[in-house]
Amino acid sequence: MTQMTFARAINSGLRKSLENDPKVILMGEDIGTLGGVFRVTDGLQKDFGTHRVVDTPLAESAIMGTAVGLAYRGYRPVVEIQFDGFIYPAFDQIVSQVAKLHYRTQGAVKMPITIRVPFGGGIGSPEHHSESPEAYFTHTSGLRVVSVSNPQDAHTVIQQAILSDDPVLYFEPKRRYHDKGEVDEGIDPRTALPMDSARVVTEGTDVTLVAYGPLVKTAKDAATAAADEGISIEVIDLRSLAPVDYATVEASVRKTGRLVVTHEAGQSGGLGAEVAASITERCFYHLETAPVRITGFDIPYPYSKLEMHHLPGLDRILDGVDRALGRPNSLSGLEG
């Protein structure tokens, strides 16, 4: 076990993938000599060469579209989209090409492309640098979407994403890049918990609190704070956003009878709505109350002096827990 930052853990996972398979190739803006704007790819070009770690021109659609061509040729491209808000120029190539080519060619062409996206807010950036666009991609069939919340998962899941024959969007919570944690670099990604499985982070009996990526830490903090008030929260880290491991969430809700989902992305049409609806379908008679969503607002990501109002924090999450439990909360007295 080694203590390392989240960013370093991804770097180590990428390094292992580059070592293990000569067909793995990294592409993106500034990922070579600079090592990426967050230094996630630091040192990789130096060790693996400019043909394995490719600094590209600034053109997101081209980064994605050439990755498609490389995948046609038998490569396993790992592309970096520098920031969440820059992914939109590549949207067409992702949803119309990467996602659909396996289906379109009746399985003849595989698209084992990993798309790394630093996402989410909380770092005081200007606009286009703090977005949570995951729902656009969870809605697109043919893609797998994951988001990791701790260095160990970051290290293991990036390798699993690269090993997968399906295209994977790998959302990295950028405000956690410098968080440190224990990482066992010897874990075999093939035998580790599969990347499409959720994980129970904290066991509890009163409320199921579902989070992913950057908010898992906040959710854990909320559980700790709630415990002081005698409320037992079970925190689930979804890890996989498409598909969601509903079996794990369902088992928890059957036990607690209450569901709170939290994410930074806006509420309408977000993943929280999907989780709430699916869990309601699956265990309606086990729910004591309607599922609660604590999310970002349906607004463009705000300027940094106000982002703490947009991002679900510990107190907003606890307020949602109070709603689920029927305790006094900010919406008490409101109907509907």
Next chain:
Amino acid sequence: MSTDRNLIQLVTPAGERISHPEFDPWVKDIGDEQLCSLYEDLTVIRRIDVEATALQRQGELGLWPPLLGQEAAQVGSGRALRDDDFVFSSYRENGVAYCRGVDLTDITRVWRGTASSGWDPYSVNMATPQIIIGAQTLHATGYAMGIQNDGADSVAVTYFGDGATSEGDVNEAMVFAASFQAPVVFFCSNNHWAISEPVRLQSHIQIADRATGFGIPSLRVDGNDVLAVMAATRVALDRARHGGGPTFIEAVTYRMGPHTTADDPTRYRDANELEDWAAKDPILRIKALLERKGLLTDQVQQHVHDKAESVAREIRSGCIGMPDPEPMDIFKHVYSEPNSWLDRQQDHYARYLASFGDPAGATSEEGAR
């Protein structure tokens, strides 16, 4: 003789072979037999197009994008390729697909709606047709970067129309191709119309000149002259194979039919324009050349006619005889690996279908209720 001094031309619209010191050497191996073979290909491809258009009119195909008038651009380039080159085309390059050896029934499969695509790309080294305008130019460039990494000397070739050159992807593809000196050939079939938008709306300069701005050498060739297209393509392929990087070819041709069978070109284009281009018809041109050379014998004509008719019969019977897919096929190949969301939906739909007890009834519009 063409009045366009930039246009590479080896055969005039009247069928006269004219010399071109720079490009003649690239087709010096094309003797009488090969000329007759090119004439056969052009004729067969036109016959495929006519038959498929008829199949669409008869309700056997949902849609068809005719290539009438563009046969020489497709055959001249398609026949220049090596088996290990890889093609990324648009939906109109059925002539190129024929040259690559795509099964004729497979060409109609996607337009009949029995599959999302017709063939295994690796069986003929040609990706299945791209519907999104220009997206395939990036795939070709990426593939070419892969060729480069592999140290191979094959080439990726991408086909697109004049309208596609307005798309960001085509421009980004040229940036990447030039930056990495990727072995890719950009083959633009300038057929003058992007559905109803004329080429003058896409570009104020000759399209071939745009490539220069990206640092990519370009050739502008008479797209209705099969020999000239072949020569230009061979030049570009040779450059790519020998580390010379990308080349852009503008094949100046004309879409004599509609954009697709859903389109009505009489609403937007002048009949005189069509007439002018009909005089430059690529098949009439090579026919005239063969005639001048005394090669257009009854035997050759009969052989070409018989071949075209047999291909037409094959494509018709293949298309009509194609079985409908099974309902559960809808779920196949979305993912390479199991997906719990889709597995559940698939399971639920199978139970739903089974609830009718009669699978055939369950797939009819009325259902079994």
